[in-house]
Every structure is written in structure tokens, then in C-alpha cells.
Amino acid sequence: MWFMAPAFAILLVFFFLPTVFNFVYAFTDWSGFKSSINPVGLENFTDLASNGTLFRSLRVTVVYAVLVAIFQNLFGFGLAVLLERDTLVNRVARVFFLIPVLMSALAVGYIFQALLKPTGGLNRLLGIDYAWLGDTTWTIVVVALIHAWKWMGLSMLIYLAGLKTISEDIVEAAHIDGASRWRTFWAVRFPLLAPAITFNVATALLGSMNGFDVAQATTGGGPARTTEILNIFIYRTFGQGLFAQATTMSLVLFLLVALMAFPVIYVLRKREEVL
Amino acid sequence: MRDTSFLRRSQPVVALVLVVVSIGIPLWLVLVTAAKSQGEALNPDLSLPSEWHLLENLGQVWTQGEVLWASLGSLLVVVPSVVGVLLFGSMAAWILARRATRLNAVLYALAISGIVLPPAVVTVVLLLRQLGLAGTAVGMIGVYMGIYMSTVIFFVTGFVRTIPDSLEEAAQLDGASPLKVFWLVVLPLLRPVLATATILVCLYVWNDVFYAFFVIGGRLDTLPLNLFRVASAGLYLNNWHLIFAYVILMSLPLVVVFAVAQRKIISGITSGAVK
Numbered sequence: 001m002w003f004m005a006p007a008f009a010i011l012l013v014f015f016f017l018p019t020v021f022n023f024v025y026a027f028t029d030w031s032g033f034k035s036s037i038n039p040v041g042l043e044n045f046t047d048l049a050s051n052g053t054l055f056r057s058l059r060v061t062v063v064y065a066v067l068v069a070i071f072q073n074l075f076g077f078g079l080a081v082l083l084e085r086d087t088l089v090n091r092v093a094r095v096f097f098l099i100p101v102l103m104s105a106l107a108v109g110y111i112f113q114a115l116l117k118p119t120g121g122l123n124r125l126l127g128i129d130y131a132w133l134g135d136t137t138w139t140i141v142v143v144a145l146i147h148a149w150k151w152m153g154l155s156m157l158i159y160l161a162g163l164k165t166i167s168e169d170i171v172e173a174a175h176i177d178g179a180s181r182w183r184t185f186w187a188v189r190f191p192l193l194a195p196a197i198t199f200n201v202a203t204a205l206l207g208s209m210n211g212f213d214v215a216q217a218t219t220g221g222g223p224a225r226t227t228e229i230l231n232i233f234i235y236r237t238f239g240q241g242l243f244a245q246a247t248t249m250s251l252v253l254f255l256l257v258a259l260m261a262f263p264v265i266y267v268l269r270k271r272e273e274v275l
Numbered sequence: 276m277r278d279t280s281f282l283r284r285s286q287p288v289v290a291l292v293l294v295v296v297s298i299g300i301p302l303w304l305v306l307v308t309a310a311k312s313q314g315e316a317l318n319p320d321l322s323l324p325s326e327w328h329l330l331e332n333l334g335q336v337w338t339q340g341e342v343l344w345a346s347l348g349s350l351l352v353v354v355p356s357v358v359g360v361l362l363f364g365s366m367a368a369w370i371l372a373r374r375a376t377r378l379n380a381v382l383y384a385l386a387i388s389g390i391v392l393p394p395a396v397v398t399v400v401l402l403l404r405q406l407g408l409a410g411t412a413v414g415m416i417g418v419y420m421g422i423y424m425s426t427v428i429f430f431v432t433g434f435v436r437t438i439p440d441s442l443e444e445a446a447q448l449d450g451a452s453p454l455k456v457f458w459l460v461v462l463p464l465l466r467p468v469l470a471t472a473t474i475l476v477c478l479y480v481w482n483d484v485f486y487a488f489f490v491i492g493g494r495l496d497t498l499p500l501n502l503f504r505v506a507s508a509g510l511y512l513n514n515w516h517l518i519f520a521y522v523i524l525m526s527l528p529l530v531v532v533f534a535v536a537q538r539k540i541i542s543g544i545t546s547g548a549v550k
Binding site: 004007008016083085093094097099100101103105107110111114124125206217247262 | 286289291297298299302319320321369370382385386389391393395396398399406420421428453457481482485499502515519525526529530
């Protein structure tokens with residue numbers, strides 16, 4: 001029994017206790033400007049809701065997470081299918097697509113900030129001067145694409161592993177039954193990838209809801225706070241000494257993830273069982 | 276079938292073009308910009324530098340960015356976190372996998388909830404202050420272990436369930452203490468899954484800036500924190516040649532490790548995820 005003690009002690013002190021504190025301090029006026037901490041009820045929530053910050057941050061976070069999940073899986077899946085055969089070219093290509101996974105997300109953000117500046121490399125290459133990171137509508141899509149670019153190599157690996165586990169017999173049986181390559185792929189192999197899809201969609205959603213580095217390094221939450229995901233807000237208000245507001249948003253993130261992740265995983269798992 | 280063979284023949288070309296466009300261009304931008312003089316790097320683009328200043332810039336960043344201290348700071352935090360989380364995590368996972376009591380089922384559910392739920396990053400700072408660990412390496416290590424303990428327990432418990440327990444029983448019958456059984460029998464068997472977990476946790480902790488900012492920001496330097504500071508500081512504004520020189524220095528260790536152990540890492544990551 002005492003074998004479990006260290007792990008659970010660490011979990012208790014550094015994970016569960018702070019989470020419990022989250023539920024307490026979100027209802028106080030804790031800040032960097034005074035030493036006493038008093039309960040204030042729902043004031044933090046009503047403040048954040050009334051100035052629109054709460055719902056904007058929530059919307060931005062959800063939109064960002066969904067976009068990243070879509071892009072990262074499309075890219076990862078496309079790459080896995082393209083690079084499936086074990087040729088030399090494919091092996092080399094896979095290694096290259098894993099480089100962004102290894103790099104710091106912050107570094108990735110700076111690279112794309114330089115590449116996408118109005119006077120940056122991409123606009124020169126295309127001969128236009130579009131402000132990729134200064135558009136209040138589309139910049140969130142660009143940032144989500146960058147996030148997906150960083151992690152697509154990992155999704156690719158998982159999909160490759162999933163494709164490898166499908167036995168040759170099933171594919172051959174489909175061929176003998178007269179199914180075309182195209183049909184074999186979509187009707188036989190694709191459904192068998194369900195576990196890989198579950199894993200990839202869930203990790204992409206969770207990773208982007210907890211995202212910070214890419215958005216901070218490319219836009220810092222701008223323009224006009226249209227890419228300000230929850231963690232950027234938490235980082236900013238914490239830096240300003242508004243600890244209670246930061247805690248409140250941290251609690252909101254916790255509830256959002258809990259509300260979003262469990263149903264998603266449940267639905268995806270159900271789909272696996274049907275097969 | 277003619278179009279399939281055409282697809283087959285064009286596949287390597289498509290793969291190579293994709294690598295060059297999607298990975299090559301960003302990495303090329305880093306390399307050429309890091310090799311330019313300040314004036315040339317003001318507007319980073321894909322052109323070759325008129326004179327190569329790569330070593331000079333790397334040297335400047337090495338001294339000004341205090342890369343050596345930051346690397347030591349990173350190592351000081353990463354190594355104990357990874358070793359600790361793997362050791363304590365697999366100790367707990369071993370028991371959780373082998374003793375199927377109702378209490379253990381509840382404990383397991385609690386232990387892996389951290390995979391999904393986001394850590395309470397603001398209140399953990401408050402807790403660390405109360406414990407006198409704020410801004411210390413010990414506090415940071417604890418927080419990282421708390422965050423990634425769930426992942427390790429999840430992976431290792433799943434793995435332990437797939438290995439037969441006859442070896443452990445034999446060792447027990449021979450009179451070995453639980454500690455001996457774990458250290459001499461179980462831990463060596465866990466090598467594949469521990470390799471996977473090491474890679475993942477190293478990747479996250481080495482590149483993390485968000486949690487580090489809250490816990491040790493301003494007290495202890497790590498590589499990503501330093502990059503963040505360097506890039507956000509007005510001093511470095513538009514000093515893209517230095518930012519990218521820093522990116523090169525910081526990414527090099529992981530890229531070298533990856534290049535050496537590439538095959539193992541790829542099979543490690545993929546074998547863990549899709550089961």
C-alpha cells in the first residue's frame with residue numbers, strides 16, 4: 001500500500017489541493033495590492049460576464065480548440081496516408097514532420113510571427129501585403145493552423161500506428177470481394193482507425209484548450225483580443241496582480257474542459273464499441 | 276488501374292514537395308535569419324545573408340542570453356521531474372494494476388483524472404507560497420510531477436495489465452521483499468512503456484513556459500523562459516537574428532537526441548497510444 005503513497009501525496013499537494021483552492025479563491029478579492037483576502041461571492045463572475053470578457057474568452061477558446069482539432073487531424077491523417085508505405089523517401093519525410101513536435105511552441109510562434117509579418121517572408125513570396133496576424137476575423141484561424149502545424153507530426157505517427165495494426169487479411173478480403181482501393185480505404189480501413197481518431201481528437205482538443213505558447217508568441221491575444229484564449233487572459237491578469245480574476249478564469253477553464261472533454265471522449269468511445 | 280500506378284509514382288515527389296514547403300521554408304527562415312546582421316534581419320525574409328554571421332550571433336546570444344545558466348536551470352528542473360514522476364508513477368501503477376479492489380478502482384479514476392483536467396495554475400502559486408516553495412526548483416518539480424503523474428500512471432497501469440504476474444509471484448515465493456520485486460523484476464519489464472513516457476514528459480517539461488512563468492518566473496531561468504524574456508523585452512524587439520539564434524541553441528539538444536534515437540522514439544510513441 002505504501003507504494004502508492006508518494007504518487008498520491010504529490011497528486012494531492014500539487015494537483016488536487018490547488019484545484020480545490022480554485023473553487024475557493026474564485027469567490028474572493030485576492031489580489032496583489034492588499035494583504036487581506038475576503039469573500040465576495042459571485043462578484044468576479046458577474047464582473048467578467050458584464051464586461052463581456054467571460055463569454056468572449058470562452059468563445060475564442062472553444063473556436064480555437066475546435067479549429068485546432070480539425071486541422072491537426074486533417075493534416076496528420078493526410079500525412080499518414082501519404083507516407084504510409086515504408087520507402088526511404090517516406091521515412092525521411094516522417095522525420096522532418098516530427099521536427100516541429102520537438103521544438104518549443106514558443107519558438108514555433110516566433111518563426112511564424114516573422115514569416116507572417118506584413119513585410120515578412122510569406123508576403124514577399126506571394127507578392128501581397130496581407131496582415132495575416134492582424135485580422136480580427138481570420139487571425140484565429142491562422143493561429144490554429146500554426147498550432148496544428150506544430151503537432152501534426154504527432155497525429156501522423158498515431159495514425160500511422162493505427163494503419164499498421166489493421167491486418168492485411170481484412171484488406172485482402174475486401175479486394176477479393178471486388179471492392180476498389182478507394183472503397184476499401186473508406187469502408188474498411190478508415191472505420192478501423194477509430195481508436196487512433198479518439199486519441200488524436202481528444203489530445204488535440206485538450207492541448208489547444210490548455211494552449212498558450214503559440215497564441216502568445218504570434219499575436220499575444222490580439223488583434224482586439226480576438227485570439228485571447230483563456231490561458232492568455234489568465235497570464236495577463238496574473239501579471240497585473242489581479243489574482244482573483246485569474247483564478248476565476250482558471251476555474252472557468254477547468255469547468256469548460258470538464259464539460260467538453262468527457263462527452264467528447266464518451267461519444268468517440270461509443271463509436272469504437274459499435275464497430 | 277492506370278491512375279493508381281500514376282499516383283504511386285508521383286507519391287515520392289508529392290511527399291518531398293510537402294516537406295520542402297511546409298517544414299523546409301520555416302526552418303530555412305530560422306537558419307538564414309540567425310546568420311544575418313541586425314540590419315539585414317530587421318525584416319526577416321528567405322534571402323541568403325550577404326555575409327554569414329551565424330557563429331557570431333550564436334556567441335552573442337550565448338553570453339547575453341545566459342544560455343549556460345538557463346540550460347542548467349532547465350536540467351535542474353527537468354531531470355528530477357522526469358525521474359520522480361516515472362518512479363513514483365510506476366510504483367503506484369504497479370499496485371493499481373495488480374490489486375483489483377474497489378478502493379483501488381476509485382483511486383485509479385482519481386489518479387488519471389489529471390490527464391483531462393487542467394491544473395489550477397494560479398492557486399498552485401498561492402499554495403507554494405504557503406509551503407515556502409514559491410519560486411524554487413523544488414516547487415517547480417512538484418508542480419510538473421503533479422501535472423504529468425496522471426499520464427504516467429495511465430500508460431504504466433495499462434502496460435502492467437498486459438504482462439503476466441508469474442514472474443513477480445516466483446520472486447515473492449523466493450522470499451524477495453516487495454521493494455526488491457519492484458526494483459529487480461517489475462521495473463526492468465516496464466522499459467518500453469517508461470521509454471515512451473520519458474519522451475513525452477521530457478518534451479512537455481523541456482519546452483514548457485506557461486507553468487514555469489507562474490511558478491519560477493523571475494527567480495530561476497529555464498531555456499524557454501529565457502527565450503520568452505529575450506523575445507518580449509523591448510531591447511530585443513526586432514532583433515530577429517538573436518531570437519532565431521536562441522531558437523537554434525535551444526532546440527539543438529532535443530533535435531540531437533532525436534536524431535540519435537529516432538527509430539526508438541517513433542516506435543515508443545506509437546506503441547503507447549493505440550491499444
